[in-house]
Amino acid sequence: MTSSSLDAQPVKDLIDDCIVQAQRITGCDTVPKVVVSPYRFNPLGAHIDHQGGQVLARCLNQYTILCFWPSDDPKTTVHAKLAQGTWQNTCFLPMQLDDEHGWDSMARAAITALHENSNTQLGVEAVVFGTMVSCGLSSSASVILAYLAALAHVNEIELTQEQYVELSRQVENDYRGLNNGIQDQMSIVFGQRDHMARLDVQSVTATLIADPPEMEQYRFLMCYSGVSRDLGGSPFNTRVAQCQAAANLLYPGATHLGEVPEASRHVFSELPEPLAGRAKHVYTEMARVKAGAEAWQAGNVELFGQLMNASCQSSINDYESGSEWLIALHEIAREIPGVYGNRFSGGGYGGCLFLLVDANKADDIAVSLMEQYIQLYPDLQGVAKILVADTESTVRVLQP
Numbered sequence: 001m002t003s004s005s006l007d008a009q010p011v012k013d014l015i016d017d018c019i020v021q022a023q024r025i026t027g028c029d030t031v032p033k034v035v036v037s038p039y040r041f042n043p044l045g046a047h048i049d050h051q052g053g054q055v056l057a058r059c060l061n062q063y064t065i066l067c068f069w070p071s072d073d074p075k076t077t078v079h080a081k082l083a084q085g086t087w088q089n090t091c092f093l094p095m096q097l098d099d100e101h102g103w104d105s106m107a108r109a110a111i112t113a114l115h116e117n118s119n120t121q122l123g124v125e126a127v128v129f130g131t132m133v134s135c136g137l138s139s140s141a142s143v144i145l146a147y148l149a150a151l152a153h154v155n156e157i158e159l160t161q162e163q164y165v166e167l168s169r170q171v172e173n174d175y176r177g178l179n180n181g182i183q184d185q186m187s188i189v190f191g192q193r194d195h196m197a198r199l200d201v202q203s204v205t206a207t208l209i210a211d212p213p214e215m216e217q218y219r220f221l222m223c224y225s226g227v228s229r230d231l232g233g234s235p236f237n238t239r240v241a242q243c244q245a246a247a248n249l250l251y252p253g254a255t256h257l258g259e260v261p262e263a264s265r266h267v268f269s270e271l272p273e274p275l276a277g278r279a280k281h282v283y284t285e286m287a288r289v290k291a292g293a294e295a296w297q298a299g300n301v302e303l304f305g306q307l308m309n310a311s312c313q314s315s316i317n318d319y320e321s322g323s324e325w326l327i328a329l330h331e332i333a334r335e336i337p338g339v340y341g342n343r344f345s346g347g348g349y350g351g352c353l354f355l356l357v358d359a360n361k362a363d364d365i366a367v368s369l370m371e372q373y374i375q376l377y378p379d380l381q382g383v384a385k386i387l388v389a390d391t392e393s394t395v396r397v398l399q400p
Contacts, residue, residue: 006221006366006388008061011036014131015065019400022067022127025079025087032127033153033399035066037146038392039137040187041222041345041354043308044292045199046285046315049181051243052258053286055199056293057183059191059392060222062137066146068126070154074115076123078107094120097175106140109175110147113167120155134228136344136351141184144168145395153397162204164189164395179240193393198293202258211391212299218340219362220389221355223333223369225325226380228350239319243282246275257282274320281318285311305341305356309334312343325377329353332372338365354389362388 015034022032038059045055071077079089082103090104094115098105107128114120128146133139148167152159159167168185172178186199190206198207247254249271251264257279268279288307295303312330316322322330326344330353333342338361345352357365366386374381 006362006386008131008387008390011061011063011392014063015398015400018065018067018127018129021129022079025127026069026125028069028125030069031400032067032069033150033397035064035068035146035149035153035395035397037064037066037142037149037395038188038191039063039132039139039142040184040191041137041220041352041389042183042187043196043220043304043341043343043354043356044285044311045183045289046311046343047239047319047321048258048282048285048289049183049199049201050179050240051181051247051256051282052202053282054289055183055187055201056289056296057187057191057197057199058195058220058389059188059193059394060137060220061390061392062131062135062222063129063392064139064142064146065129065131066126066143066150067129068124068150068154071123071125074121074123076107076111076151077125078104079125079127080104081129093123101176105175106144106171107147109171110144110167111151113170113175114148114151114157117163117167118152118155118157120151120157122151122154124150124154126150132224132352134351135224137222138184138187140172141168141188142395144171145185145188149395149397161189165204179237188395191392191394193391195391196293196296198289207293209293209297212296212301214299214301217359218301219357219359221357221362221366221386222345222389223329223353223355223366223373223386224384225323225329225351225353225373226377226384227323227325235321239278239321242275242278246271246279249275250279258286277318277320281314284314284318288314301356302340305339308341308343308354308356315344323350325380326351326353328376329369329373332369336365336368337361 039062077091165185195208247257251260292307338358342355
């Protein structure tokens with residue numbers, strides 16, 4: 001597929017723009033160092049990482065860009081553009097957390113977590129940019145990893161992949177109070193361009209599966225619904241608790257469905273609702289991840305798309321996680337010729353739909369999908385959008 005209006009801004013141009021803005025905002029004349037931390041999506045493996053399931057993940061060309069300069073002391077200053085379009089800044093020391101979970105709470109928590117782990121001596125002055133914040137693409141994990149990378153860099157700390165994942169988990173679970181797993185962090189930390197990563201959340205390891213040659217005939221498209229995602233205000237924690245309850249009924253003492261022995265799983269349909277539906281989703285999604293990894297490795301891209309459709313249907317019917325906008329997009333996309341599969345990004349409580357499509361039909365598919373969607377939701381005209389979801393690699397520090 002040739003260049004089109006669906007292409008996102010090239011990352012080099014994005015970085016250059018961010019550097020200019022960061023210098024203007026801070027008044028610093030020197031060129032900052034830059035963290036590039038991509039977002040991610042999981043075409044298969046929804047809602048199972050916290051149940052011990054494996055996940056298929058892919059980094060994509062949407063980003064946190066963090067421009068930073070080292071401080072002369074432990075104090076950190078962060079500048080960010082808030083939702084209303086105004087720039088704000090905050091200044092703090094490690095261990096100065098925000099109990100109100102304000103806009104700077106992830107920065108405070110990330111810097112505190114690294115300080116507790118490594119006794120950091122220097123802070124940073126940072127300007128943070130996000131291309132698609134709160135769109136179900138793990139922008140929170142992305143920005144947490146960016147803060148960790150910047151502070152580790154100025155303190156000459158070499159973090160392993162496992163340490164990045166664990167520190168980010170601490171921020172999400174211990175400081176933000178979410179009962180989510182670690183697939184978001186792992187997706188970004190282990191992701192590599194032109195690969196699908198099969199994540200094992202139990203061992204915190206990843207197996208990289210190279211994109212098959214057949215992938216040249218296909219594209220992933222990303223459709224932002226126009227409705228942002230917020231796990232903190234969603235039923236996310238309730239669903240996790242229901243899975244835990246189902247696990248304990250199937251096998252007393254089990255804390256999640258992955259701990260239930262294979263021999264005890266087949267009776268999940270006898271559980272009371274909604275627990276039976278939650279268990280059905282988890283166990284069938286585990287099977288879809290296995291089949292999807294095999295299909296990707298074999299170059300059977302269209303079978304992979306079918307598994308995405310089945311995954312999305314299970315999320316809607318068994319896990320009951322889809323918002324009305326994403327369900328509408330999913331149903332429209334299923335009927336468009338050239339779309340081989342689609343599913344929600346992340347929890348499905350808002351954000352984006354990802355489509356696996358015929359590369360030669362991508363522009364026509366985008367037009368058809370958006371026209372039908374805007375007919376249903378005219379107020380989202382100019383807010384909802386579709387872009388090509390190209391692959392990207394892990395979080396990294398650049399020195400332009």
